[in-house]
Amino acid sequence: MCETLKSKYQLTEEIGRGRFGTIFRCFHPNSAVPYACKVIDKSLLSDSTDRECLENEPKFLSLLSPHPNVLQILDVFENDDFLSIVLELCQPLTLLDRIVSNPFSEQQASSLIKKLLEAVVHCHRLGVAHRDIKPDNILFDADDNLKLADFGSAEWFGDGRTMNGVVGTPYYVAPEVLLGRDYTEKVDVWSCGVILYIMLSGIPPFYGDSASEIFEAVIRGNLRFPSRIFRSVSSGAKDLLRKMICRDDSRRFSAEQALSMTPLDSEWR
CATH class of the missing domain: 1.10.510.10 (Transferase(Phosphotransferase) domain 1)
Structure with a gap:
């Protein structure tokens, strides 16, 4: 996991799991506001299509934020092994x-x-x-x-x-x-x-x-x-x-x- 992510956010319990990674609840040290952090394991990406889809998320959300009805992105961290995206925390039910x-x-x-x-x-x-x-x-x-x-x-x-x-x-x-x-x-x-x-x-x-x-x-x-x-x-x-x-x-x-x-x-x- 990215050391820069760990230095900026405190990750707590797992709140979700997907095909390529895990979603954690996280906090910024200077705030009590909870966020969601999607941590994607790059070793699970099987082809260029998978990689493009996962790269699209932060790219488009960064352009579209903020908007009251679009999920807000807060931060992105990346190293050779993981892509981590910090997002506003939503309810578990869709x-x-x-x-x-x-x-x-x-x-x-x-x-x-x-x-x-x-x-x-x-x-x-x-x-x-x-x-x-x-x-x-x-x-x-x-x-x-x-x-x-x-x-x-x-x-x-x-x-x-x-x-x-x-x-x-x-x-x-x-x-x-x-x-x-x-x-x-x-x-x-x-x-x-x-x-x-x-x-x-x-x-x-x-x-x-x-x-x-x-x-x-x-x-x-x-x-x-x-x-x-x-x-x-x-x-x-x-x-x-x-x-x-x-x-x-x-x-x-x-x-x-x-x-x-x-x-x-x-x-x-």
């Missing part, structure tokens, strides 16, 4: 955990998607596409503020430049990504729309028994609102979903357009 545990009211869903879209608009204004927005990557701080995290798959765009490469997670990935076409930052809007759909219904809009079946359903993009599930969902919320989960990305809303349709009073009409 948005995925909340979706599994409790149904969302339309008001709650509206409030959360507004915060998520504010984070995405901030990213897009700075030329960054997240490319893997999903409930697992949406955290909450001690005050319950939403935080968009995990920028390992993020990419630059801008000046008309498109992106390529299949990245993302089955339920949330946009069809143009799966089709192998060049794509724009609107892939993030599709993912946010899928998250909103799941918060309002408890089920994904496109599903299957395997990843390949899910991908086929996503590519078809046949968006439906089963009356049994959506009978209490407002027409305004369903209209926004149609504009975000739009198979034709040229007609799909931008993050700013989607945000403008999210009500200030946290409830659609």
Whole structure:
């Protein structure tokens, strides 16, 4: 572990473990505020793709911080063996955990998607596409503020430049990504729309028994609102979903357009 990290922060208990390393609770000697420290063992990186993903996190978070709805980065330390990233400490439960545990009211869903879209608009204004927005990557701080995290798959765009490469997670990935076409930052809007759909219904809009079946359903993009599930969902919320989960990305809303349709009073009409 980096000696410079140890000289600046006191690491305490382990609070998480991932594919490449461990997350510890840590403290700065001059502050009682707890942080999270992600310590990545470089010997576990199997290829250049793994290394690029892990290097993306501090690079993009440093550009995007501070923003109230983007996970804040405090420090980065690196030596030949480890990469250590000090981040603001969030609650252990993600948005995925909340979706599994409790149904969302339309008001709650509206409030959360507004915060998520504010984070995405901030990213897009700075030329960054997240490319893997999903409930697992949406955290909450001690005050319950939403935080968009995990920028390992993020990419630059801008000046008309498109992106390529299949990245993302089955339920949330946009069809143009799966089709192998060049794509724009609107892939993030599709993912946010899928998250909103799941918060309002408890089920994904496109599903299957395997990843390949899910991908086929996503590519078809046949968006439906089963009356049994959506009978209490407002027409305004369903209209926004149609504009975000739009198979034709040229007609799909931008993050700013989607945000403008999210009500200030946290409830659609």
